[in-house]
Amino acid sequence: KNEVEQSPQNLTAQEGEFITINCSYSVGISALHWLQQHPGGGIVSLFMLSSGKKKHGRLIATINIQEKHSSLHITASHPRDSAVYICLKNTGNQFYFGTGTSLTVIP
Amino acid sequence: GAVVSQHPSRVICKSGTSVKIECRSLDFQATTMFWYRQFPKKSLMLMATSNEGSKATYEQGVEKDKFLINHASLTLSTLTVTSAHPEDSSFYICSATQTSRGETQYFGPGTRLLVL
Numbered sequence: 001k002n003e004v005e006q007s008p009q010n011l012t013a014q015e016g017e018f019i020t021i022n023c024s025y026s027v028g029i030s031a032l033h034w035l036q037q038h039p040g041g042g043i044v045s046l047f048m049l050s051s052g053k054k055k056h057g058r059l060i061a062t063i064n065i066q067e068k069h070s071s072l073h074i075t076a077s078h079p080r081d082s083a084v085y086i087c088l089k090n091t092g093n094q095f096y097f098g099t100g101t102s103l104t105v106i107p
Numbered sequence: 108g109a110v111v112s113q114h115p116s117r118v119i120c121k122s123g124t125s126v127k128i129e130c131r132s133l134d135f136q137a138t139t140m141f142w143y144r145q146f147p148k149k150s151l152m153l154m155a156t157s158n159e160g161s162k163a164t165y166e167q168g169v170e171k172d173k174f175l176i177n178h179a180s181l182t183l184s185t186l187t188v189t190s191a192h193p194e195d196s197s198f199y200i201c202s203a204t205q206t207s208r209g210e211t212q213y214f215g216p217g218t219r220l221l222v223l
Contacts (some may be wrong), residue, residue: 033212041145041198043214086150088212095141100150 003027004089006098013105019074021101023087026068033088034061034072037100043086046072077105110134111203113215120191121223128186128218130201136181137203141212142174145198157184191222 005024013019023032034046047054047061049070054061058077063070074081082105087098110133120126130140139158143151155171157163157178165171173195175187184203188195201215 035212035214041200041217041219043151043200043202043217045212045214048211088151095153097150097152 003096004087004098006087006101008101009099010102011104013077013103015078015105015107017077017105019077019081019103019105021072021085021087021103023070023072023089023098024068025070025089025096028068028091029065029089030091031089032063032070033090034070035086035088037084037086039083046085074103079105079107081105111137111201111213111215113199113201113218115218116216117219117221119221119223122192123190126188126191126220126222128188128199128201128220130184130186130203130215132182132203132205132213135203135205135213137184137205137213138181139204140178140184141202141204142176142184142186143200143202145200145217151200154186188220191220193222196220196222 007022031048031050033048035043036046037043049063058075060073084100084102086100089096112131114129142154144154145151153166154169155163155165155176157176159178159181163176178184198217198219200217202212
C-alpha cells in the first residue's frame, strides 16, 4: 500500500466546473505539498500545508490532520488548468508522492 | 520567488557514455537539493537527497555508483548518469530548499534524457 493515496487518477471536466482532487496518507506529516506538472514536464509548487486551508486565486487547498486527508479544489476550471496534479507528503527529509491526477478541462 | 534551473533541458547520448545534469538555485542558497526521476505517465520518484558539502543520501534501490551526485556549493548540485543505458532514459528533476524558507520545495524544469 502506498504511503500516499491520491484520487482520482484521471479527471475530465467541462470548463467552469468545480474540481476536487483528494490525497490521503497513512502516517503523520511535517507538510503536505500540492504540485502542478504541465505537459512539458515543468513542476510548480502550488501549496505547502501543515494545517488548515490556503487559497491562491481559483485554487484552494485544505488539510485535515486528524483524518490524514488533503484536498485540492479548483473553482471555475479553465482549459489552462489541464495538467497533472501531484500531492507530496514530507516528514523531515522523507518524501512520499501520490500517483498524480491527470486533469483535462474541456472548453 | 525562488528559481531553480537545470541544464541541459534535453540530452541524447549513446549507450555507455556518461551524462552530467546540473541543478542551480539562482537567487537563494540551497541547503538541501533533491533529485527525482519520473517515468512516463508516472509520478515522481525521489532518488537522493544531497546537502552541501556532504555525501548524498540515496533512496533504496538507487545505485549510487551509477547516479553520482555532487553538491559542491550552496547553489549547485550535479547528477551524473554513468555508463548510461537505454533504461536510464527518463525525465530527471531537481528541487531545492533553503532552511530559512521552511520546507517549501522549489523545482527545476527537468532534464529529459534519451539514451540510444
